[in-house]
Amino acid sequence: MAGVGLTFNKNHYLHDSLLNGFPCPENPFRLKAIMQYLEKNGLMNNGTFTFYEAEKASLSDILRVHTVEYVDLIKACTKDSRLSPGNDVYVCPSSYEVLLQAVGCVLKAGEVVVKDMCDHSFALIRPPGHHAGPDTSSGFCIFNNSGILAKYLRNVYGLDRIAIINIDAHSSDGTYAVFDGDPSVLCISIHQDQSTLYPYRGFIKDIGVRPALGYCINMEMPTESGNPEYEIFYDEVVEKVLLQFDPQIILLECGFDAYYKEPLSKLNLTINGYYRIIFKLASNWNIVTLLEGGYHDDLGLMTSVVLNALVGTDNIEDDVDQIDLLASRHVKTRKEFNNNLALLKMRLEPYWDL
Numbered sequence: 096m097a098g099v100g101l102t103f104n105k106n107h108y109l110h111d112s113l114l115n116g117f118p119c120p121e122n123p124f125r126l127k128a129i130m131q132y133l134e135k136n137g138l139m140n141n142g143t144f145t146f147y148e149a150e151k152a153s154l155s156d157i158l159r160v161h162t163v164e165y166v167d168l169i170k171a172c173t174k175d176s177r178l179s180p181g182n183d184v185y186v187c188p189s190s191y192e193v194l195l196q197a198v199g200c201v202l203k204a205g206e207v208v209v210k211d212m213c214d215h216s217f218a219l220i221r222p223p224g225h226h227a228g229p230d231t232s233s234g235f236c237i238f239n240n241s242g243i244l245a246k247y248l249r250n251v252y253g254l255d256r257i258a259i260i261n262i263d264a265h266s267s268d269g270t271y272a273v274f275d276g277d278p279s280v281l282c283i284s285i286h287q288d289q290s291t292l293y294p295y296r297g298f299i300k301d302i303g304v305r306p307a308l309g310y311c312i313n314m315e316m317p318t319e320s321g322n323p324e325y326e327i328f329y330d331e332v333v334e335k336v337l338l339q340f341d342p343q344i345i346l347l348e349c350g351f352d353a354y355y356k357e358p359l360s361k362l363n364l365t366i367n368g369y370y371r372i373i374f375k376l377a378s379n380w381n382i383v384t385l386l387e388g389g390y391h392d393d394l395g396l397m398t399s400v401v402l403n404a405l406v407g408t409d410n411i412e413d414d415v416d417q418i419d420l421l422a423s424r425h426v427k428t429r430k431e432f433n434n435n436l437a438l439l440k441m442r443l444e445p446y447w448d449l
């Protein structure tokens with residue numbers, strides 16, 4: 096049985112918009128619900144998963160991706176509530192310490208995999224990171240967790256072929272901004288049509304810049320896309336590109352907001368949809384999973400689905416009647432998906448054999 100490592104930033108609850116007097120979907124209840132679910136269902140101490148304590152990250156770890164001026168701004172915002180860190184982002188007095196601890200958990204999750212202590216890992220952390228660029232925060236994200244980990248693995252462990260895959264409903268625009276000219280990091284973001292969802296960036300035409308043309312892939316899934324469309328895209332693009340790129344490790348930006356119950360987006364993945372993507376990835380490569388978005392009531396269930404997929408245990412019974420779900424969809428979803436897939440393949444044709 097595969098070994099799966101877990102990390103968790105215990106101080107995350109100190110990053111809470113309610114401390115500033117207003118509610119936000121990205122709040123401590125998300126991670127609290129996940130931990131409660133894992134505990135209640137006996138996943139914390141059944142011998143399958145190993146929890147690893149993590150040191151907080153150092154400033155030099157953060158500076159591999161972010162500018163000094165940006166980090167100073169974030170620190171200043173924690174001390175002066177009149178300063179703003181960016182759009183759709185909040186900070187509290189303890190947020191900087193929480194962020195360093197979260198990144199520390201991310202680095203530890205990478206380390207246990209690269210040192211072969213585990214086949215795969217999952218960093219249960221918040222806030223998320225994939226919208227944060229080198230000097231920008233947005234969409235609840237302040238430090239780019241996967242970007243910092245990729246640069247750490249390259250600098251400290253000498254990895255030179257790292258893949259970052261985003262399955263959050265929102266595009267991984269921050270990660271794209273970090274690596275759009277870097278052919279040693281392949282970025283694939285599978286997200287909702289960007290004419291219909293924040294951050295309105297990450298279009299099919301965006302495939303990176305020289306010398307990394309073709310090494311950033313943005314797939315826009317039409318609203319209501321679900322398990323069949325994700326499976327086709329995985330088989331026809333993701334797996335083929337990964338087999339050619341041959342990554343030494345995969346960092347999975349795992350948002351749970353492509354789930355059919357998500358209120359902030361309009362995709363229709365079910366637990367089997369998530370399971371199949373992650374099971375297929377984990378069957379071929381070592382995966383470091385990083386928690387990104389997801390703002391519905393099933394975050395605990397979804398986390399257990401991912402953990403089971405990483406371990407390779409039998410699939411969990413789906414809670415959705417696929418026939419009903421398919422019947423309720425607008426017929427144009429598949430047509431739009433096919434058009435997007437054809438357009439993307441045409442864009443990627445000079446760089447990958449699809």
Ligand SMILES: [Zn+2]
Pocket residue numbers: 263264265350352387388389
């Ligand atoms: Zn999201």
